[in-house]
Amino acid sequence: MKNQLIGHFRDIHVHAATIHEWNQDYSQLTAGSSESSLMQLSTAGCHVFREQINQRVVQQGAAPRGKMCFAVPITVPGSIRMQGREVDDSSLFFLHGGEEFMFHMPTGMELLSITFERELFEQALAQTASPKEVSQLLRQPVIKVSTQRVAGARHRLLAMFTQALMHEELDSTRDREREQALEQAMLDELLQLLTDPACDKQQRTASSTRSFIVEKCHRLATAEMNSVPSVSELCQRLQVSRRTVQNSFRAVAETTPLNYLRSLRLNGVRRTLMSTRASDLSIGDIAAQWGFYHLSHFAAEYHALFAELPSHTARAAIAVCARA
Template identity: 75%
Template sequence: MKHQNISHFRDIHLHAATVQQWSQDYSQLSAGSSESSLMQLSTEHCHMFLEQINQRVVQNGVAPRERMCFAVPINVPGSVRMQGRDVDDSSLFFLNGGEEFMFHMPTGMQLLSVTFERETFEQALAQTPSAKEIGVLLRQPVIRVSHKRFAAARRRLLSMFSQAMTSEAPGGVWEPALEQAMLDELLQLMIDPACDKQQRSPSSTRSFIVEKCHRLVAAQMLSAPSVIDLCERLQVSRRTLQNSFHAVAETTPLKYLRSVRLNGVRRTLMTTRAAQLSIGDAAAQWGFYHLSHFAAEYFELFAELPSQTTRAAIPG
């Protein structure tokens, strides 16, 4: 049976928590009020969503288990990294169910995600003449395909998604055809002779540095490492660190890592009640001990004071 909804948000954490089946956090990196849209459609064997966010965001989490997860960038308006790989406007994203991921999404990017039950996808794959080659290709999180074919497939996928979202016919009538059409479009992209079946896209050193720093700061909440500490831990120069963050996230290490911690405070506030945890204690959990400085930095990033953040809006 079809389940669909269209949501608009003024907070990326509520947006992230509303995406069905996905266990993930979004962290806002660019400054200003957040505005985003999320359209979701679930059928018997597939879940699809179309999202767009007006801020630069880093997404990290775990892909839904027992699923095969694809995503199609609708536009690529800035620097994009998926699992440390550079992305262009003819790249298909892929994650295996249960796989950890980190995705750097630029301001204004629109993304269509299509996730199949593993059994459904593997049955369809087994019927293609290039099943073994595609299996090898699916070891890559970023698959570069024919630019011309990708543009056409993107239009068709968007059209099918939009029609399904607005259809008033009973889901049982068209759901199997939609699922099969989505599968066919994605498989055809990878079967196409113009798609290199042996391609390898290693993670860049710069992306590795940024992701390692992100995880270290998130893990060491109370005593966040400084930029100098991170340089020593990763055995890289300050210039290398600076260049890495500029290339991957279009910002400085200091701003990026402070934003990750500020987003951590915001998630904490939104999953607790004021009677449970004060703003000061929530800030201290993420290494902010000077409340006036913290409030100013929080306001600069989110365009609201910590006291204006809605408490316990997300299930803890």
């Protein structure tokens, strides 16, 4: 197998930047030191990774172009929202290549992500008994599958992945045969879940109003970095009550709007610190870019979230793009 990696990280931004092909930001929402694990491998036709993070995280980005992207929850320890839909342990996540996404990942959640080259997946889909029905089903970002079968499929997918990580590369012909066997076995497991008679092919799950409110506030806060709207201003823009906004954040992110929006900005500061040199941009300048103008208050809030002072954050240590 190619590009095998097993890593343990103490920063979610390093973790996110290490995942091959995905263009995404992770923002830590709960306070304390981050600890995470990441195992991944790539073949000619797919990329698979397994991750677990000890903090509540919101992930935002775009799926790799030209791909068909699945994810299987391994553990579901709290409230989860994928594209505004509620998730349980009998769900699959799905994204088309290039599709933007937002995923609220609870503390301690473990996830297996499997991304196929579009052509490879479509060839396998065409061999099933109901390709049109499955294609229709894949318009949904969260798919409820057979509760009787999902546990067994999850176990087998994890076993395949673990075994593949253990193999050392042999000669190129033998290694490609092994890669193809892994790709086909994973395709078979996922397609069997999607074509199972117990899987409702007509299911439609709309994004909740609460998720819409949180996502809209999230995007407004990150779009206006140095002039972040207050909770009251967000209520006015969305034309909803403060109680509605408060309840939405509690249900979706298990925190308050004020803490959520402050955490997003602190994560923005951290990404910028880690992607710039101290000689090019000072801590004060970066803090101001993200709407923090009182340095002592900012330093205390940064330390409370990350268990580290901004002056102790490594500068230009990883290739993370500072995105607004």
